[in-house]
Amino acid sequence: MSYIVGLDIGGTKCAACLGSSEGDVFDRREIETDPGEQPESVLGRLCEHAKSILRDRNVPIQSLKGLGVSCGGPLDSATGMILSPPNLPLWVEVPAGDILRREFPDIKVALENDANATALAEWKFGAGRGTVNMLYLTMGTGIGCGMILDGRLYHGTNDLAGEAGHQTILLNGPVCKCGKKGCLEALSSGPAIARLAQDSLHYGRGKQLVAKAGGKPANITAKHVVECAKEGDAFSIRILEEAGFYMGVGLSNLIQILNPEKIVLGTIAVHAGDLILNPIRNTLKEYTWARSLYVCEVVPAALGDRAQDLAAIALI
């Protein structure tokens, strides 16, 4: 067994953890950050926590196999540079790799965007174990995608592979946060599900959902939609069916192009389960070649709460 330090860098929370190449997480410390804190300060605090875990557990720094960092993109995985993640406004061209190598001399440091890192974690320790060609997609605030092709993480030319959430599904569809129209993310992400529900409330429909949101349609979230759907609310079930249909078209395109053996879906797919997986699977039957679909399983992510820690650890 080899010890690995993982750092997870997010917009409001960050964490340092100690884990192993077998997918254990032995210890973790979380810190809150505010958007005004300088990146160097956040990284410094994370390093302190990591070192304090190592001291507590009597693990010498030199015995570490490496240090993995999972962070929002865009970033340059080759040089370890964080470029300008939308949820980290002050993190513009931060040489995280260099900073961490100074704190952990002679230790291998690897940096990846969170979709790639989570894909690796699900592949090594979770729902994608044993596969050679696996795609992982989040269905959360955004739709990110990490791709294991021929048994390796595929980065693309400048670390922008896997933007499958920004393939065009509906020409002249709703405007996406990225500025394009009809992206998969504008049709099947959490905010897209909330917007779809809010836009469908005419003639007194969706009463149960509005009540769940405290009576305020503008407060409806994807979480409310999933909760109501689980309670049997036909309106919310139909919203998930629509989001699942578009997700199914997007996954069909990925299957036609990449012929994977497994697609692992995170976040909303885990919370909603068959309420969204069934519409996705029904759409796949219609929009994918049988011969390609036959070899491809679509499953929810398996790592749950451990996903973010294991994402950083899986990088080593």
Place this chain on the structure above:
Amino acid sequence: MSYIVGLDIGGTKCAACLGSSEGDVFDRREIETDPGEQPESVLGRLCEHAKSILRDRNVPIQSLKGLGVSCGGPLDSATGMILSPPNLPLWVEVPAGDILRREFPDIKVALENDANATALAEWKFGAGRGTVNMLYLTMGTGIGCGMILDGRLYHGTNDLAGEAGHQTILLNGPVCKCGKKGCLEALSSGPAIARLAQDSLHYGRGKQLVAKAGGKPANITAKHVVECAKEGDAFSIRILEEAGFYMGVGLSNLIQILNPEKIVLGTIAVHAGDLILNPIRNTLKEYTWARSLYVCEVVPAALGDRAQDLAAIALI
């Protein structure tokens, strides 16, 4: 320099050639086939021609580096089995690899579908030289795609990767030959361009194009459209613009998902040049992220008439 034998198997014509690992083609023999000829007979005749070339050139079989076979899919590249190409009705589960290994004992035999083989040829000898992540797409009777990812041909799980022509571009769009609706191939292939022209002839439009087709709208082909567009016919130019728009959307999806550094386009893109490449490039600007597009060049294929021979040769 190493000698390589290439076999190109098509619906009406097949060829055997002798080439080199440097991309030379020294000699070739073509044979006509009719759909009623048994696969074993066709392969036997091709082997005879290959052996006769080797005798004429004083190249001993044992000195060959290998034998490459380019054929329509679906096929199993790992076992060398041709499964059931639509343009070769009698070729159902033909163990081409085994048959050829009997004819050329101890020689390496490699079989690939024609899109993959041509992608390799353009990558090794043509417009894609020097790249690490390259996509090649035909724009002919169909839209096939071969993908070089991280410097290797990517096959997918059961040799069905690269069916980018059957991604959905237009929900509820025209029915594709594959049975799905709104596939890229149903919007931008040669037959799609012909259909689009035929469907747009109302109110006396497209007179020049109809004349080119001998006065019969039903005889219009993509070749006629390209010829008229080159002569300045505004109607035909607009048809190519529409096909180019959909092709641009399809390529944008590929760039968002795979972040390639080069896309090489064959067949119609070569014949029509900027008449279709400009609409494609304009669409890319609208439907692709600037950061991904910045690193990706879209160019016509470079191998011309030599593409089919070199496709087979590039497999070794």
